[in-house]
Amino acid sequence: xxxHVLTLFPxxxxxxxxxxxxxxxxxxxxxxxxxxxxxxYTVNKHKKVDDYPYGGGAGMLMQxxxxxxxxxxVVEKISERKGENSKVPRVIYLTPQGRVFNQSMAxxxxxxxxxxFLCGHYEGIDERVLEEIVTDNxxxxxxxxxxxxxxxxxxxxxxxxxxxGVLGNQESGDTESHSNYLLEYPQYSRPExxxxxxxxxxxxxxxxxxxxxxxxxxxxxxxxxxxxDLYQKWVSENEEYFIRKKNREERKKRNERKKEKKLVF
Ligand code: ADE
Numbered sequence: 001x002x003x004h005v006l007t008l009f010p011x012x013x014x015x016x017x018x019x020x021x022x023x024x025x026x027x028x029x030x031x032x033x034x035x036x037x038x039x040x041y042t043v044n045k046h047k048k049v050d051d052y053p054y055g056g057g058a059g060m061l062m063q064x065x066x067x068x069x070x071x072x073x074v075v076e077k078i079s080e081r082k083g084e085n086s087k088v089p090r091v092i093y094l095t096p097q098g099r100v101f102n103q104s105m106a107x108x109x110x111x112x113x114x115x116x117f118l119c120g121h122y123e124g125i126d127e128r129v130l131e132e133i134v135t136d137n138x139x140x141x142x143x144x145x146x147x148x149x150x151x152x153x154x155x156x157x158x159x160x161x162x163x164x165g166v167l168g169n170q171e172s173g174d175t176e177s178h179s180n181y182l183l184e185y186p187q188y189s190r191p192e193x194x195x196x197x198x199x200x201x202x203x204x205x206x207x208x209x210x211x212x213x214x215x216x217x218x219x220x221x222x223x224x225x226x227x228x229d230l231y232q233k234w235v236s237e238n239e240e241y242f243i244r245k246k247n248r249e250e251r252k253k254r255n256e257r258k259k260e261k262k263l264v265f
Contacts, residue, residue, distance in 0.1 A: 007119040010035035016153040030165045044168030059123035089114040093158045098137030103178040110162035119148030181234040183223045185215040220264040
């Protein structure tokens with residue numbers, strides 16, 4: 001996965017991504033990062049990249065010219081590597097007006113070879129350049145930030161986790177919260193007792209099947225309590241789980257009744 005970021009604050013992106021798991025992946029080359037300072041592409045002799053909006057209104061807008069030229073430089077670099085007729089990469093504009101980002105979008109975007117992120121600042125970007133280059137408008141939630149850099153980092157982090165080789169063998173992006181609408185089950189590490197709280201017995205039992213069943217039950221409980229919206233989605237896609245569970249419970253009750261009868265006679 002090759003990330004290209006058009007921004008006025010490349011150091012923010014570099015520092016953010018060169019940390020922890022994404023930092024390790026950059027060193028390994030599983031992901032790459034290419035930041036482009038939009039200011040380097042302005043033709044304005046004072047290096048200005050913003051101007052007042054026509055029609056008035058608060059704040060300044062990023063102008064079309066430096067954004068477009070920075071974008072063209074990135075596309076040319078990619079086509080030098082991949083050939084003239086290669087697919088034009090998707091351009092993600094981070095904006096509170098976009099579609100709200102989620103795990104399935106992360107998984108889908110991880111399938112691309114190159115992604116270009118466009119980070120806005122000030123009151124936004126001249127609409128004309130957005131119309132020409134943006135393929136995806138994405139928001140990270142219904143609130144307004146001062147720029148697109150933090151949202152771009154959020155997306156790149158979530159997308160990186162879905163790129164093969166980024167997480168170690170032991171970790172899997174598919175067993176965690178949101179991978180199937182369910183929140184992750186509670187986890188415990190040493191010591192066995194802390195502040196008088198004991199680790200659930202079943203996790204010490206070594207019975208793998210029982211542990212898996214317990215984890216699914218806890219995930220369901222947690223999701224129902226904290227995210228009833230996600231719980232409903234899971235329920236509607238997993239009706240057979242409840243049918244099997246009901247059958248299991250009825251079988252257990254029948255067996256218990258049989259045992260009781262045997263004791264009586
Ligand atoms: N830029 C400013 N606020 C944003 C948000 N909530 N999501 C994505 N980009 C943004």
